[in-house]
Amino acid sequence: GNGINGLEPLESTISDTERFKDVANFRLSCPNCSCSFDFGGIIASSDYTVCPNGLQCRKCDHLFTPLQISCQLERCIRSHISLYYAGWIQCDDPTCGDATRQVSVFGKLCLNNGCTGVRYKYSDKMLYNQLLYFDSLFDCEKNKKLELKPLRHIDDAHSSPEKLSEASIKVLTEQNRRLLEINRSVVQKYLSDCGRRYVDMGRIFDFMQ
């Protein structure tokens, strides 16, 4: 079932804040000093800086090559896809048993009796949103318009240093356009194969007919 019902908003009209509220961060590891940190686009961070010639680790000043970022991004995407295909299943009834990978020949029927139904714990919608989130991190327009999902809550004790001005983000985005596009192409490689995306587009066309 595609879960199509009239009350659900068109997915393409959902704001990024809403869409990305449950996604996992993109965690990068520094090949020079081995520390790891969350990458949240061209923003102020206590872990990394985006300088005119690339991404730099704040701990050791290592300047990442494009491949040192894109290979970690690709691995991260692939582990999300593999987790999706592990096929963990959860029952809608909160009092029911733990997650399982057993599927009944009736699919949505819970194997512990008397429940309303089961679903994939990592749904294709969650995976699609996760890919769209990774895509947004390397989207020049979204970076420039400051539309990225913040890495941390504002009240977080570990909050970031001084904010970057809108003007400097614009300049840094242009200076790093190639780097961003390289990484975006890696996300697009998987988005282009993602069945969920075509449902998203198909629905827009349904609506127009």
Added chain:
Amino acid sequence: DPERYKFRTMRQSLSDAADVLDLQIETIAKIVQTHYDLSPSDFGDPSVQAQSEIHAVGRIVPDSTTTEEFLNMDSLALETSRMAGVGRRTRLDFTDIDEISLFCGQIVAIRGKNADGDSFKVNEVLPLPYPNSPVSTLDELQKCSAALEGKPLKTLVTNGPYFPCNSFDLHFLEQFTERVNSEIKPHVLIMFGPFIDVTNPMIAKGAIPHFPHLKHQPNTLDEVFTKVMVPILKKIRQDIQVILIPSTRDAISKHASYPQDSYNRKYLQLPKNFKCFVNPATFQLNEVFFGCSNVDTYKDMKEMTKGGNTSMRNRFDRVSEHILQQRRFYPVFPGGIKKKLLSTSNDGKKVYEHISGADLEVPYLGLTEFVGNFTPDIIIIPSEMHHFARVGQNVIMINPGRFIGHSGKPGTYAEISITGPDLENGNLTKVEGPEPTFLHNVWKRARVDIVTI
């Protein structure tokens, strides 16, 4: 049909998956009924209490949904199809069975009784019939024989990874291609992925070294393949046919589930003598049928065995027979997963990181069944387990081993030599019919060597 593998991934529906799981039981039930000449009334619902004996076909599953690990003979159940038993699961009692080997996902045919309504006592396990072997006509065989000009058909099989997990050292691959060209000179080279394993620890750390011989450094893993590995692969002589079988762990494939679409030859800038096949793939080299599947069935099939004769046998032989009987290259369900323990809390709760898995695209598992319902002459399923080449039920089963071992030491490859189909020497078996055909008996004509690279 390779077109059928071009489906979009990451959109699996539970009801489509369930349809396929139901169909698997129904398909085997029909085969059992025909083979043992049973009538539909001989079959019953094993979940219902009854005084008389019945036959039942179903899937071996754990008797509880939460215990997937540490299963044994006493914790198994039979899942029925929708038609045979409304999909109900019934605990199995194997007390009276002396010799057996079972695994989760296996479709079994049993005879027995559910006397107390609580469990089904098995009196007999009916072995599933082995599928038929392919045959060729006299005309076809003569053409194949002529094409070889009296020489044996020589095929090499390698299995990735092709570089160690701590360096990008490709000199083993370079040395190998040189030997292929000048010494071994095979007709065909079958290479299994991964070529760039996304689970390689260097990739997780972002620690891919600089490539000093390149003017423009690669920006993505795809470019690492085209700029660093393709120049080596291109050195393989044009008259050697190279067949690539993908892996779901491979960065150079965007289709990360099994069954898996082929690599894109043009995008990867591979020359014309390279053929990119789907995973799994069944194909013919001359008259010989090859079945190639790149998910680790030999590692993932966790058997539960009973009886001295069963457990004394070579485990690879038992797994091979299961594959043939189930008529699928990867009959394990749910598929295997690889995870890493991150931490254990004080109350014993373990937190894992998911690394990789069989990545089964369940609604499309039909594409992983034996094509045309017959068994290939040679089945190649690479595994992390020890390399082997064995004959079982007249089928040659091969695990070529890893090209580069876990420690970075040189690994192995398989060399298969098959003498041409000679109608005079009695190696082929005639099958009578309107037009006589011949069994290939490749197991009698082939020699398989596992060689260190």
